[in-house]
Amino acid sequence: MERVPILKIGDILLVSIQVDMSDQTAVALQEDLAERIVATGCHGVIIDITALDIVDSFVGRMLSTIASISRVLDAETVVVGMRPAVAITLVELGLSLNGIRTALNVERGMELIAAERDHDRHDEFDDGSDVEPTASP
């Protein structure tokens, strides 16, 4: 069975889906990802679907599930690299990826997660204990 690799970049886990997703692959990916989030303590997950020509309701549900799992483990999920044709098809079919954040490419996705973490820190934990150079004054 094919497994989808999960790469760690800084505070973010990057999942690039390059194969056709089957039930088994999807379940394996969900398990792997959940374990990696807990093991690494990462706060962001980026799922890159640039290579996917077809996103159907199955893949859509898988993405939603991954997003929900990550949210429970306090990690933000961003789906990046959706192709125009895929987006048009999803809209025509009336499918919406509820609860999933999207960005145009990996770079924008990382910015989005960084901004989100920044926001959270300022809102909730603004006690100065966890200040990075970029977040100063």
Place this chain on the structure above:
Amino acid sequence: MALSTDESGRLADLLTSRVDRVIQRWTEVVGEQLRGRLSQAELLRQVQELHRALVDALGKGAVDLAAEEATELRAVLAELSRGQARQGFSATETATGVFALKDALLSAMEDDQSTRTLRDYVAFAAMVDQMGLFTFESYVHTREGLIADQAEQLLELSTPVVKLWEGVVAVPLVGTLDSARAQVVMERLLQTLVDTGSPYAIIDITGVPAVDTQVAQHILKTVVAARLMGADCIISGIRPQIAQTIVALGIEFGDIATKASLADALRHVLRLTGVESGRRQSRREA
């Protein structure tokens, strides 16, 4: 339906020996039909050219229009109908130009009372019919070409996606938005978002004459597709009448930002991206 070699020879003879009478009658009938929309000289030139090409083809032994000997005749006919299609003549008028030859032939053959005449006339008429149909087809072909060209030009000129700022693209929509155009606009906009990596798009509908539920549906689909890809859309250029129509029709734009002018939309986006507006900068400098 083809002529026999004898018949084509006799037709060539007839056309050459009664050339004045045939051409006179021919121009008369066509002129009557077109009622002065083509100058007499021009009409005469066309008829003479057609006459010459026909005699040529028959002289070489062409037995029908598809024959190799009739290549030049076909070219002349095609050229004639192309010209007429471009000048806005109707298909009937174009075909009549050829069918009038029957009238001319009849007047040229009337004197000869032999039994062969009727048979010849029917055979000649079949040839003329072929020519007429060929003209008709060329005419339609030319018209279709014109329409296809225009449709393509319309699509080309109607969907530019322009970059307004770093990370902001705009689509100024001009003209009625039907499904085909909406599709092209949507595809081009989304592709540009991917190519430039712009997270914001402004759809300006100043040039859209009317917004009904269908147009709104197209715009909404574009916005939702862009959101799925991770870009945000702002709709701008909503004129007062359009705003009233939108409300009257009960169209809901939901949480999509709508602005009255392109400038407002750009200012909104720049505020979102954190770029400071010129006014605030100058105040700070002062």
